Amino acid sequence: MTLHPGHPADTAADIADFANEFVALRRKLHSQPELAYKEEKTSALVATYLQSWGYEVTRNIGGTGVVGTLHNGIGGRSVGIRADMDALPIIEATGLDYASTTAGVMHACGHDGHTAILLAAARHLSETRDFSGTFHAIFQPAEEGGGGARSMIRDGLFERFPVDAVFGLHNWPGVPAGQFGFLTGPAMASVDLAIIRIVGKGGHGAKPHQTVDPVIASASLVLALQTIVSRNLDPLETAVITVGTINGGVAANVIPESVELKITVRTFNERVREQIKGRIIALADLHAQSYGATAQVRYPRGYPVLVNHADETEFARQVALRHFGEGRVEADFRQITASEDFAFMLQERPGSYLFVGNGDSADLHSPRYDFNDAILPDAARYWVALVRDFLSANDTTLTIPSRVEAKQDD
Ligand code: ZN
Secondary structure (H helix, E strand, O other): OOOOOOOHHHHHHHHHHHHHHHHHHHHHHHHOOOOOOOOHHHHHHHHHHHHHOOOEEEEEEOOOEEEEEEEEOOOOOEEEEEEEOOOEOOOOOOOOOOOOOOOOOEOOOOHHHHHHHHHHHHHHHHHHOOOOEEEEEEEEOOOOOOOHHHHHHHOOHHHHOOOOEEEEEEEEEOOOOOOEEOOOEEEEOEEEEEEEEEEOEOEEOOOHHHOEOHHHHHHHHHHHHHHHHHHHOOOOOOEEEEEEEEEOOOOOOEEOOEEEEEEEEEEOOHHHHHHHHHHHHHHHHHHHHHOOOEEEEEOOEOOOOEEEOHHHHHHHHHHHHHHHOHHHEOOOOOOEOOOOOHHHHHHHOOEEEEEEEEEOOOOOOOOOOOOOHHHHHHHHHHHHHHHHHHHHOOOOOOOOOHHHHHHOOO
16 A cells, blocks of 8 residues: 555555565574575575565675665665674574574574565565665675675775665664664774783693793783773773683693683774773783793784764664654663674765664573564664665755655644
């Protein structure tokens, strides 16, 4: 049933008509999760659907990435919406009847949901075609540590599929189901991994004076690392330094040769990121030295700070306000110390990463987590509304067109 093309009400009606199919699809994806860069079945499924709806489909971008492109009308603007497709190496403990059938692999971050949401929106946009411009549906591999967004960019994503802006979303447990969250500026943290090996001189546990004990040096270092945030950073900055693993030794009566620490570092700006790196390396060296040991530090870079662009974020927020009302937009959505490789896309093009409440579910990356299917229809409606409104805005402003504003009054 079509009331008025472009009216949110008919969007809602149409997506409701086929939402169950996409809930079923989401559960199918959940049952067959695939790890980073191995999203073969998932990407094939995505490509098949997009093709069947008339999209131009390009596969194998940055690995298993897929882009579906739909042109309509004469509009010169273009917008990209990104969903991630990969799962995690987690043993599922949900007991759901559509639980993972692949041992040790699980959709524990809701990327099955993100993929299904974008597919539902893509289908609706292809059926209604009530937009003017170009829509790119971007399905990326390997968000979970593999930098799939960066791989797609290096494979020419934005040269081959130019966009005026790019948007993405993540479901968010702990926020009421279907509530939208927006943040301007640094929204999600950078993540780096420090791997420190403290090398001493092993020996008999009863003769410590003949050894250089790397356990003692490591213990001292763990405590010292916690002074970086409390003593070195500007108190108004935010950062996290977590020593997640300490490994060394095999027996109580043996002093080991070495101990290895793995540390995750989260920050909200590049200056702090560099400052912490410098301090970790210095403390590791000096602590090891003070106990007669040496430190070997590796510091592989992870994802950068995710910085949402102001204009696009305000635009995205306005879309939610106009189509769903003020009550559906979280007033005070806070910065997140988790990381997200959509940050790479936002370094290349303007855009915004937003959040949709997943309700009272288990947390992301928990073996008991599940994506909340109840939020799928509205999240798809949101993408449809954003694509229409973005492509209708004129070239020099992101103001939502008066066509949509007028609808507010009817
Ligand atoms: Zn995720």
